[in-house]
Amino acid sequence: MKVGIFGTGLMGQPMALRLFSAQIPVIAYNRTPSKLKALQQQGIEITTNPSEAIMAADCLILILTNTPAIEDVIFSDESFSLLENRSVIQMGTISPDESRLIGDRVVSLGGEYLEAPVLGSIPQAKAGELLVMVGSTEKQFQKWLPLLQNFGSKPRLIGEVGAAAALKLALNQLIASLTSAFALSLGFVQNQGVDVEQFMEILRESALYAPTFDKKVKRMCENNYANPNFPSKHLLKDINLFLNQAKTNGLNITSLEGVSQVVVQAIEMGFADDDYSSLYSAITSKR
Numbered sequence: 001m002k003v004g005i006f007g008t009g010l011m012g013q014p015m016a017l018r019l020f021s022a023q024i025p026v027i028a029y030n031r032t033p034s035k036l037k038a039l040q041q042q043g044i045e046i047t048t049n050p051s052e053a054i055m056a057a058d059c060l061i062l063i064l065t066n067t068p069a070i071e072d073v074i075f076s077d078e079s080f081s082l083l084e085n086r087s088v089i090q091m092g093t094i095s096p097d098e099s100r101l102i103g104d105r106v107v108s109l110g111g112e113y114l115e116a117p118v119l120g121s122i123p124q125a126k127a128g129e130l131l132v133m134v135g136s137t138e139k140q141f142q143k144w145l146p147l148l149q150n151f152g153s154k155p156r157l158i159g160e161v162g163a164a165a166a167l168k169l170a171l172n173q174l175i176a177s178l179t180s181a182f183a184l185s186l187g188f189v190q191n192q193g194v195d196v197e198q199f200m201e202i203l204r205e206s207a208l209y210a211p212t213f214d215k216k217v218k219r220m221c222e223n224n225y226a227n228p229n230f231p232s233k234h235l236l237k238d239i240n241l242f243l244n245q246a247k248t249n250g251l252n253i254t255s256l257e258g259v260s261q262v263v264v265q266a267i268e269m270g271f272a273d274d275d276y277s278s279l280y281s282a283i284t285s286k287r
Contacts (some may be wrong), residue, residue, distance in 0.1 A: 002027060003147070004057030005103050006050065006073055007092070008035045010229070011118075012063040014125040015091075018150045029053040031069070051078040059087045059147070066096045066237060084110030089144065091116050093172060093234075096162035096243045101133065103161045110207065114140045115161055116148055117168035122230035128152065135164035169245065172238040173256060175212070175230075175276070180259045182213050183280040186220055190284075196221060216277040223281060225274035235276040236263045 002025040005016040012030070016039055020026050027045045036046040047053050052075045054060060064070050070090070074083065088106050090099060090113070102266035103113035124130045132148050132155035134141050141157040148155040157165040160177050185270075189199045200217060205211050219225060239260045247252050262282050269285070271278035 003027070003257060004053040004060045004187070005063065006030075006053065006060060007063035007065070007069075008039055009063070009065075009123055010231075011125050013038060015061075015124060015151055016044060016129055017042060017061060018125070019147075022150050024147070024150070027056045029073070031073070032089060051082060052077065054082045054086065055077055057086070059144075060088060060089065062090045062092060064092050065234070066092070067094050067169040069103060070094070082107060084101065087112040087114075087144070088114050089114055089148075091118060092148065093117055093168055093238050093241070094165060095169065095245050096165040100162045101163040103148050108236065113142070113161065114144065115164050116144075117164055119168065119171050123150070123229070132156065133158050133164040133167050135159060135214055141267065145265070165244070169238065169242045172235070172240045176235055176239050176259050177206060177239060177256065178210055178212055179216060179277060180262055180283070181285045182210075182216065183220060183277070185283040186217065187280065188208075200243045216280075219275060219277045220280040223279075225271055225278040228273070228275035230276055231271040231273050232263055232266050232276045232278055236260065 003019055005012055005026055005028045008028050010017060016026055016028050020042065027047060028036055028039050029047050029050050033048050040046045053059050054074065060074065062070055063074060071150040073079065074088065083106055088111055090102060099115050106113040114134060116134045117130055118130040118132050120130040130150060130152040132152040134148065134155055134157050136157065138157065146153060158167050186196070188264065190196065196217070200214070203213065239256065243256060262279050263276070265282035266279045269282060271281065
């Protein structure tokens with residue numbers, strides 16, 4: 001079996017290397033050819049033609065930015081006729097409705113589709129410690145479990161296609177809401193002259209604590225958002241996906257709409273490609 005990796009950005013590169021180190025044949029494709037160089041230097045086969053990658057691979061792993069990117073890569077005039085007898089594993093963050101529509105289209109073209117979004121960032125991807133959530137049938141889950149275990153030791157079957165995508169969005173909503181709430185409290189205590197370490201010590205001992213706070217507090221205090229594990233622009237994309245889906249479900253989305261405005265402000269301040277903890281600067285900037 002040969003695996004095609006479509007998308008070799010922040011997460012795609014270490015995930016491709018995980019498979020390659022497990023001696024699984026890999027061919028990598030990216031719409032930006034420069035992002036393939038590091039993998040080529042490691043000995044991984046690369047291509048700048050998505051059709052070539054589809055023809056060469058039995059299983060296509062999609063780690064692409066959004067649904068338009070997926071459609072551009074696997075449903076182009078050159079590619080869509082090649083999906084017959086191919087298995088497509090969608091591992092990016094898209095909405096449940098988008099995942100179901102893509103799945104239906106892949107199946108209509110004679111392919112197999114399942115979703116397997118992950119929770120975690122670059123360190124977990126390199127170590128094979130991602131949390132892998134799978135939307136598929138039980139039969140598909142068992143079939144692809146050995147492959148998915150290269151990314152995380154305990155992939156979980158969440159339900160049918162759409163269920164894992166929904167869970168992934170719910171978790172990313174928490175990333176946005178927890179980080180913005182923490183940034184607001186941090187900015188407040190700093191403005192009031194409270195020692196940050198005392199604030200953190202008490203927070204760590206409370207039921208309010210989340211480990212992400214310790215991962216972000218240094219970045220925020222130093223206004224250092226370089227070398228992101230998850231850029232602000234990607235967080236905003238996921239927030240908007242959640243807002244659109246939650247709105248159709250009749251949920252009250254007022255609180256997240258406020259968070260969205262903060263992330264938009266951070267992007268307008270020039271932090272689109274920086275770590276999403278940059279929303280702290282948007283919260284504490286003088287208005």
